[in-house]
Amino acid sequence: MTRVLLTGFEPFGGETTNPSYDAVVLVPGVNVAQLPCTFSGALTALREAVDLHDPELVLCTGQAGGRTAISVEKVAINLIEARIPDNEGRRPYGVPVVEGGPDAYLSTLPVKAMARAVREEGIPAEVSYTAGTFVCNQVAYGLAHLIATERPGLRGGFVHVPYAPHQVTESGRPSMETTTVARALAALVKAADSVEAELAEGTVQ
Amino acid sequence: MTRVLLTGFEPFGGETTNPSYDAVVLVPGVNVAQLPCTFSGALTALREAVDLHDPELVLCTGQAGGRTAISVEKVAINLIEARIPDNEGRRPYGVPVVEGGPDAYLSTLPVKAMARAVREEGIPAEVSYTAGTFVCNQVAYGLAHLIATERPGLRGGFVHVPYAPHQVTESGRPSMETTTVARALAALVKAADSVEAELAEGTVQ
Amino acid sequence: MTRVLLTGFEPFGGETTNPSYDAVVLVPGVNVAQLPCTFSGALTALREAVDLHDPELVLCTGQAGGRTAISVEKVAINLIEARIPDNEGRRPYGVPVVEGGPDAYLSTLPVKAMARAVREEGIPAEVSYTAGTFVCNQVAYGLAHLIATERPGLRGGFVHVPYAPHQVTESGRPSMETTTVARALAALVKAADSVEAELAEGTVQ
Amino acid sequence: MTRVLLTGFEPFGGETTNPSYDAVVLVPGVNVAQLPCTFSGALTALREAVDLHDPELVLCTGQAGGRTAISVEKVAINLIEARIPDNEGRRPYGVPVVEGGPDAYLSTLPVKAMARAVREEGIPAEVSYTAGTFVCNQVAYGLAHLIATERPGLRGGFVHVPYAPHQVTESGRPSMETTTVARALAALVKAADSVEAELAEGTVQ
Numbered sequence: 001m002t003r004v005l006l007t008g009f010e011p012f013g014g015e016t017t018n019p020s021y022d023a024v025v026l027v028p029g030v031n032v033a034q035l036p037c038t039f040s041g042a043l044t045a046l047r048e049a050v051d052l053h054d055p056e057l058v059l060c061t062g063q064a065g066g067r068t069a070i071s072v073e074k075v076a077i078n079l080i081e082a083r084i085p086d087n088e089g090r091r092p093y094g095v096p097v098v099e100g101g102p103d104a105y106l107s108t109l110p111v112k113a114m115a116r117a118v119r120e121e122g123i124p125a126e127v128s129y130t131a132g133t134f135v136c137n138q139v140a141y142g143l144a145h146l147i148a149t150e151r152p153g154l155r156g157g158f159v160h161v162p163y164a165p166h167q168v169t170e171s172g173r174p175s176m177e178t179t180t181v182a183r184a185l186a187a188l189v190k191a192a193d194s195v196e197a198e199l200a201e202g203t204v205q
Numbered sequence: 206m207t208r209v210l211l212t213g214f215e216p217f218g219g220e221t222t223n224p225s226y227d228a229v230v231l232v233p234g235v236n237v238a239q240l241p242c243t244f245s246g247a248l249t250a251l252r253e254a255v256d257l258h259d260p261e262l263v264l265c266t267g268q269a270g271g272r273t274a275i276s277v278e279k280v281a282i283n284l285i286e287a288r289i290p291d292n293e294g295r296r297p298y299g300v301p302v303v304e305g306g307p308d309a310y311l312s313t314l315p316v317k318a319m320a321r322a323v324r325e326e327g328i329p330a331e332v333s334y335t336a337g338t339f340v341c342n343q344v345a346y347g348l349a350h351l352i353a354t355e356r357p358g359l360r361g362g363f364v365h366v367p368y369a370p371h372q373v374t375e376s377g378r379p380s381m382e383t384t385t386v387a388r389a390l391a392a393l394v395k396a397a398d399s400v401e402a403e404l405a406e407g408t409v410q
Numbered sequence: 411m412t413r414v415l416l417t418g419f420e421p422f423g424g425e426t427t428n429p430s431y432d433a434v435v436l437v438p439g440v441n442v443a444q445l446p447c448t449f450s451g452a453l454t455a456l457r458e459a460v461d462l463h464d465p466e467l468v469l470c471t472g473q474a475g476g477r478t479a480i481s482v483e484k485v486a487i488n489l490i491e492a493r494i495p496d497n498e499g500r501r502p503y504g505v506p507v508v509e510g511g512p513d514a515y516l517s518t519l520p521v522k523a524m525a526r527a528v529r530e531e532g533i534p535a536e537v538s539y540t541a542g543t544f545v546c547n548q549v550a551y552g553l554a555h556l557i558a559t560e561r562p563g564l565r566g567g568f569v570h571v572p573y574a575p576h577q578v579t580e581s582g583r584p585s586m587e588t589t590t591v592a593r594a595l596a597a598l599v600k601a602a603d604s605v606e607a608e609l610a611e612g613t614v615q
Numbered sequence: 616m617t618r619v620l621l622t623g624f625e626p627f628g629g630e631t632t633n634p635s636y637d638a639v640v641l642v643p644g645v646n647v648a649q650l651p652c653t654f655s656g657a658l659t660a661l662r663e664a665v666d667l668h669d670p671e672l673v674l675c676t677g678q679a680g681g682r683t684a685i686s687v688e689k690v691a692i693n694l695i696e697a698r699i700p701d702n703e704g705r706r707p708y709g710v711p712v713v714e715g716g717p718d719a720y721l722s723t724l725p726v727k728a729m730a731r732a733v734r735e736e737g738i739p740a741e742v743s744y745t746a747g748t749f750v751c752n753q754v755a756y757g758l759a760h761l762i763a764t765e766r767p768g769l770r771g772g773f774v775h776v777p778y779a780p781h782q783v784t785e786s787g788r789p790s791m792e793t794t795t796v797a798r799a800l801a802a803l804v805k806a807a808d809s810v811e812a813e814l815a816e817g818t819v820q
Contacts, residue, residue: 068380074692075718094727104718119374122374123370124377124378130690130745133744166327169327170331173273175381176380177385283516309513311488478789534788579739579740585789
């Protein structure tokens with residue numbers, strides 16, 4: 001059986017929970033790690049978790065407030081522009097994730113087949129072409145760079161998840177139950193791991 | 206114990222399910238009825254269900270595609286303007302629900318306390334000031350008119366619920382799990398039935 | 411020629427301008443008045459303007475932040491629930507506009523034909539079924555009540571307009587140029603005043 | 616004076632006009648070109664326009680239906696995934712813009728200072744981190760690749776513009792007047808061309 005690592009983030013931006021971490025701990029049969037929501041610590045924590053669990057597949061997840069669907073990210077860019085402070089109060093702007101790294105990485109996971117697998121479970125899902133410019137994108141880029149430069153055998157990518165209902169009781173923003181997110185993540189893991197998914201990807205929508 | 210009737214609608218507009226009916230059947234301790242999504246039949250079916258179950262409280266529910274939260278309706282207007290056909294292919298436009306009826310009814314339920322009770326369960330909820338101009342509003346108005354003209358002892362109102370996730374897997378529209386909607390409806394029933402809710406209503410937000 | 415009064419509001423909610431007033435002053439051939447954005451003063455100012463100009467047609471306008479289109483209001487409700495303070499710092503909640511008044515008024519203007527006339531000018535427009543619960547709705551209800559109880563010969567209604575672009579340069583909210591709003595208002599006046607519009611209204615969409 | 620080329624697209628997706636081309640022809644003191652909305656022809660037409668006008672600065676523009684603000688694009692990706700057919704009925708999916716090209720280009724224009732310059736004109740503007748996966752992104756990537764591989768002295772980027780009002784009279788989607796878009800483009804050209812803009816860019820928001 002494939003060794004899988006799922007990461008989620010600690011709460012940030014004034015929230016007391018983060019649906020990404022709350023969901024990954026509900027997925028059976030995987031290793032999990034919580035990443036700090038800091039530009040200084042997130043990638044170090046990711047690397048430590050990868051070293052510890054030696055996974056074959058890594059899916060990092062994060063909260064994307066305002067989105068309605070599970071978003072499988074296709075693009076990670078070499079740019080940090082923090083519009084709010086991270087959990088250490090830092091707000092870097094206009095700096096690269098990795099000095100001298102390529103401008104972006106396109107995910108090599110079968111993202112379209114993965115999103116389709118989630119929809120087949122009756123859960124809204126899409127491929128997204130921007131992971132933003134905050135810590136989520138930093139982790140998405142850092143993971144892709146780790147794979148490209150040091151761990152060619154590792155497969156990995158980034159997934160954004162909506163708010164949990166309890167975070168948006170008054171705001172009118174869309175949400176998704178954490179148990180639903182966990183089911184979606186299980187479907188993503190299975191699809192990412194499937195030869196059929198790879199074959200179905202290609203140029204098929 | 207209060208006798209409660211919850212109604213939901215049959216599917217319409219090309220959908221194969223309707224989250225309003227799927228949710229009411231999950232609420233324990235209440236009578237339920239499914240209303241047809243037709244201008245000719247909805248109010249007749251409502252009246253039959255009221256006659257059959259003789260409830261003290263009626264909450265009619267309907268699907269409001271695109272909304273993110275449970276919406277407790279404050280206003281029902283004496284106007285039908287169907288932008289899509291009902292399930293009999295009829296599309297009345299610019300006609301009253303009840304010829305000669307008042308222009309609108311404001312709900313006499315403690316709608317703010319009811320919405321608050323749902324939010325306290327960690328579920329997004331709001332008071333809404335428009336129930337639209339389709340069959341949902343017809344039922345909301347018809348129920349208020351029934352109470353005002355024939356059943357002064359009956360208490361009742363209308364609640365809109367979001368799409369279920371499986372209805373919007375590809376559309377990017379917001380959704381809410383049917384089990385979550387059912388929990389919200391149970392909280393609404395309890396709050397509508399509570400003296401405290403009444404007292405808390407008044408001019409308090 | 412029909413005597414027309416257009417009203418707009420003073421700025422509120424931290425804004426320094428209000429697109430409703432900025433637009434009405436650009437409409438040729440009409441009288442204009444600015445209403446204060448206060449629950450204590452708006453209706454008094456409206457009545458004074460009506461007394462002064464003795465119009466045959468009154469269109470009151472207000473800013474509806476977040477809307478994308480000119481919204482011709484069909485419904486005004488007898489309820490004030492201020493989620494933000496008015497310009498005197500008052501925040502009434504759960505109180506009627508007119509004690510003992512009917513729950514709501516449906517506009518007797520040809521709102522559908524009016525919205526269509528704006529669209530025929532290439533400007534987004536719609537009929538709206540909620541004018542909110544703030545000072546705009548108070549004025550919409552107060553005007554309808556004035557017509558119903560004291561000035562049966564007067565014709566009037568309420569129109570919501572989007573933000574101006576300069577109000578939303580950073581917020582990502584939709585907007586409409588003030589000159590475009592003014593063109594829309596001129597089209598609304600003409601359509602409200604037209605026998606053809608009346609005839610076209612009826613049960614036609 | 617800097618030689619500037621602005622491009623806009625022909626209409627697509629069932630529209631009869633395209634606000635990008637309608638706007639560029641209103642900008643004074645620049646050369647303009649209309650690009651076909653086809654994967655086979657857009658980049659060829661761009662190259663011909665560049666050869667013809669020999670500009671120092673090129674801004675390519677396109678319609679981004681649903682956006683509320685002028686969007687200065689920071690990222691162009693090496694991926695085409697057409698969800699609707701182009702104007703030749705072609706719908707490529709999962710193919711690169713340039714076989715063997717880098718995964719993406721980050722714009723080297725002072726995009727933040729450019730967006731700020733538009734906002735200072737009272738017009739909504741933002742930096743965007745996704746230009747989509749249709750012909751617009753193809754042109755954004757193709758232009759960046761042309762600059763990177765053949766024309767190192769050329770400066771250029773891509774800008775998305777909202778719908779024009781007349782395109783969305785019934786849809787409820789946001790819009791911006793074409794004359795406003797033209798003013799924004801003039802401000803973008805001026806800012807792109809300014810040393811101050813470059814200096815202000817850096818790590819400043």
